[in-house]
Amino acid sequence: MEQLAERAWRPHRACEDYLSEFRHCKGFRNNFHHYYTYGTAPSCQQWKEDYHNCREWESHKLTEAKDALQKSERRRLEEQKNFTPVWKLRQAPPGDWHRPLD
């Protein structure tokens, strides 16, 4: 059963997506905008590692590659949530969104 789950798993993104993200990250425009926003150079190494792990998984189905990828993406997601929201999220959309105009 677990073997089936292992085989059913696939990387979060297509491997080419990791490569294009890495190239985009390293490009001049991104470096410029990162400096303009944060005053530092961006770190792009993780995209390259993820691409490498993605290819490793596709070619050899190595568990280490899968674990590394999962760890990397989970960390990426954590970083995105690294703030305390100012407002409370809704459970359902506002009731009057589709209300007809008079």
Added chain:
Amino acid sequence: MDQNKQDEEYGYDLFPERKARKPKHITIRDSLFTSRNKCQVMLTFAMEISPYAKLLLNAMKNSGCKVYKDRHFSCEDCDGTVSGGFDAATSQIVLCQNNIHQQAHMNRVVTHELIHAFDHCRAHVDWFNNFRHLACSEIRAANLSGDCSFTNEVSRFNFGLKEHHQQCVRDRAVRSILAVRKVSQEEAQKIVDEVFDSCFKDHAPFGRIPHGNKDATFAYREYVNRDRYYANL
């Protein structure tokens, strides 16, 4: 509260057609050759071509607030130099047809207002009474819509490089608050400073700060593939 006073309190006097609360009678001649038509055409382009707008429209649909052009957008004449607004009372995005003359500007205004609409859709945002909520949404809109891109800032003669984006976001958020609420500059600045750290980091639904169409396209690709992403997390 007296209706006129309420209008002024919430910035409705910038949008006189909204204030009149009477539907304007439009002839066919009007609709074919005026700035309203140009506004409608540019809006359609923005919704279909701009990756910023496409991502936001997609995200709103998935949050239960599908956007219909005829219901949720309104091209109107506005006062002053304001380019657009989000009216939470009617769930409409107002586009100032007399102040938007270029497609790139339209794309940016649509993105900016859609961010407000997206916040309205996914969170309990108290637009009228909670200044922190208003400030937060303005920070996010200035941050994520491309309002503060290097090129736009240079065209406003605001020259700055290192971390200038953040300064621009702060300034534009303060300006937006001052435009629609009767508060002092100091008060607006204080509120923006209070919520800045949290709201600057909130990049939903983009997942990153899109600095141009290529960034936005990558963000859109990521969003469209999120089912696969979460299934394999």
